[in-house]
Amino acid sequence: MSPETVYLNGRFVPYAEAVVPVEDRGFLFADAIYEVIRCYNGRPFRLQQHLERLEQSAAALEIPLPHSREEWARIIDELLQRNGVRDGSIYLHVTRGVAPRAHTWSEGLQPTVVAIARSGGGPSPEAVRDGVRAITVSDNRWGLCWVKTTGLLPNVLARQQAARAGAYEAIFVRDGLVTEGTSSNVFVLLDGTLYTHPLANILPGVTRGVVIELARENGIEVREQAIPATWLERAGEVLLSGTNSEILAVVEIDGRPVGEGKPGPVFSRLLEAFGRRVAEETGGSAGAREA
Numbered sequence: 246m247s248p249e250t251v252y253l254n255g256r257f258v259p260y261a262e263a264v265v266p267v268e269d270r271g272f273l274f275a276d277a278i279y280e281v282i283r284c285y286n287g288r289p290f291r292l293q294q295h296l297e298r299l300e301q302s303a304a305a306l307e308i309p310l311p312h313s314r315e316e317w318a319r320i321i322d323e324l325l326q327r328n329g330v331r332d333g334s335i336y337l338h339v340t341r342g343v344a345p346r347a348h349t350w351s352e353g354l355q356p357t358v359v360a361i362a363r364s365g366g367g368p369s370p371e372a373v374r375d376g377v378r379a380i381t382v383s384d385n386r387w388g389l390c391w392v393k394t395t396g397l398l399p400n401v402l403a404r405q406q407a408a409r410a411g412a413y414e415a416i417f418v419r420d421g422l423v424t425e426g427t428s429s430n431v432f433v434l435l436d437g438t439l440y441t442h443p444l445a446n447i448l449p450g451v452t453r454g455v456v457i458e459l460a461r462e463n464g465i466e467v468r469e470q471a472i473p474a475t476w477l478e479r480a481g482e483v484l485l486s487g488t489n490s491e492i493l494a495v496v497e498i499d500g501r502p503v504g505e506g507k508p509g510p511v512f513s514r515l516l517e518a519f520g521r522r523v524a525e526e527t528g529g530s531a532g533a534r535e536a
């Protein structure tokens with residue numbers, strides 16, 4: 246279902262009236278950045294981290310952000326209220342602006358800003374309970390994967406391939422190393438240590454940060470170290486983290502079971518800790534929500 250009201254360039258407008266010109270550079274070149282932020286109990290979760298990452302993405306692409314963090318927070322609050330969203334997500338999208346099509350841009354373009362709030366989201370109760378399947382795919386993305394750009398075709402194609410194979414996520418493998426999922430970060434438990442790719446040409450996931458924090462608080466050793474794809478076959482557990490996925494256990498990769506083929510104890514501990522952290526910070530509860 247479409248939300249009632251969308252934020253577009255300084256105004257809250259009905260969904261159907263929220264349109265952008267055909268020569269918006271976001272449309273022409275994916276010359277744009279975005280964030281997806283979960284909200285629980287009407288409160289955005291880890292908003293500062295998302296806004297910090299938005300600022301880093303904007304700086305990387307030299308897109309001048311038109312709002313301060315305080316202004317973004319106010320826009321998001323008003324959008325959530327106007328749409329009556331308590332448990333859902335906010336999509337923020339900033340493009341370089343509108344200009345006759347040319348690869349180069351000139352200074353002074355007015356960025357296009359869109360924000361959409363929707364109820365629902367989160368992993369299905371079945372995915373949380375039973376775990377999910379994944380496939381591995383070659384990571385054919387560019388060298389700036391830490392920039393959260395809307396240029397997501399490699400992710401889209403890989404995710405579609407996963408869906409066709411009956412899997413939830415596609416895990417990218419670059420030079421024999423596991424980088425991340427198409428919209429999630431990947432953790433691999435081997436001999437009691439939780440490994441995840443270091444912050445080098447992957448998206449610095451906000452949920453990834455939460456998982457590392459929770460693991461360390463719970464006495465689980467975490468190493469930010471590249472993971473050879475061959476470890477996936479030996480792993481005790483494999484986890485995904487992401488704004489929409491929260492934390493999920495991967496129980497099968499490329500048709501082979503992970504560990505015992507069911508969500509493991511480290512997953513359970515982290516999921517519980519995640520639920521507690523969400524409750525502490527927002528007063529809400531993690532998990533699936535009806536749209």
Ligand code: PDD
Pocket residue numbers: 281400425426427428429430448449450451452453486487488489
């Ligand atoms: N995706 N890696 C990639 C490539 C992603 O696109 C995402 C998020 C993540 C997880 O980051 P975070 O924990 O900050 O959500 C990792 C969003 C949700 C999306 O594209 O819809």
